């Protein structure tokens with residue numbers, strides 16, 4: 510939702526990656542942003558303004574002396590309007606001009622005139638990127654507060670393999686969202702999120718795990734990042750791509766997760782425990798593969814309890830326990846009674862109760878229907894929402910809890 514109604518000014522400068530800016534532009538519009546595109550003369554050699562104009566339904570600014578509307582000089586009106594300014598792709602030449610304050614075309618003059626947060630996505634051949642001049646310039650931009658996203662490595666237009674590819678649209682979108690959210694409700698807060706189903710080894714080829722996909726936890730990490738938080742995501746193995754702008758800590762077992770969470774506590778203001786942590790593990794993980802002959806009459810596995818991460822955190826002394834601790838209750842019956850009991854037992858500030866027996870809510874789907882419970886007994890039932898929308902609502906509640914606690 511963070512892009513909804515925002516004004517994004519997208520500067521496209523001349524490189525082969527220009528065609529990818531069309532996709533970025535489309536995704537920004539789909540996310541609800543108003544996008545104004547400006548292009549350098551060189552960029553128009555690679556793609557014409559037409560696709561941008563078609564997607565944004567707005568004129569593309571090409572010429573510094575062009576009027577957008579009746580009397581608005583484009584570089585002045587765009588720089589004032591921008592909530593965020595994005596240069597993608599950014600050539601070595603444009604980066605250098607921005608650093609030195611040159612204002613010789615629509616893009617550079619708009620950047621110079623603007624105080625909006627700046628996202629720069631370099632794309633160029635590997636040698637230009639590796640040049641100490643470019644590296645120095647990029648460092649200068651970073652020091653001045655710009656978000657530098659990419660470049661990625663891989664096959665370049667020249668045929669060489671190296672660094673210089675424009676970051677993916679997903680990364681660019683994430684960087685733009687993170688930059689827009691810098692002063693959000695969780696600015697300056699440190700949030701630890703856990704996600705995914707832990708895996709408990711049975712033998713070298715088998716493990717006990719559960720159906721958690723990790724989606725809810727990943728959505729929470731994104732939402733917390735987009736609200737300005739510094740986020741660590743402690744995750745069991747998942748099939749999901751890493752979350753941009755978030756410190757990723759991979760773990761496997763419940764014990765690993767416990768250790769990672771305890772290690773993160775001194776730097777955690779809010780802990781969001783969305784992981785599905787195994788309650789039991791094989792009492793002994795066999796060193797060799799268990800053979801079929803081991804149990805002709807059937808095989809009984811001996812299981813032992815794992816540590817409960819939230820219960821352990823609940824026992825931590827006050828200074829070490831995060832100011833906000835959020836638990837998740839996945840239930841198939843007696844949702845609210847079970848969730849209330851866990852909220853009290855684990856000393857939570859917020860419990861997200863989730864009926865996982867419904868086909869549209871819970872495991873392996875994009876949507877969730879949850880009830881938010883607080884220690885005062887209040888219950889807020891949210892409608893069926895996407896997991897990202899649920900995550901935004903939870904993050905807003907976490908921000909409110911932290912604020913309330915800070916007020917004392």
Ligand code: CTP
Pocket residue numbers: 763782783784785786787788815816817818819820835836837838839840851
């Ligand atoms: N949890 C945890 N450590 C465990 C098990 C669960 O920290 N070993 C956390 C989960 O991450 C979740 C909350 O506790 O935030 C509730 O998890 P859930 O599996 O619903 O509850 P349990 O306490 O394990 O109870 P039960 O399995 O009996 O329903």
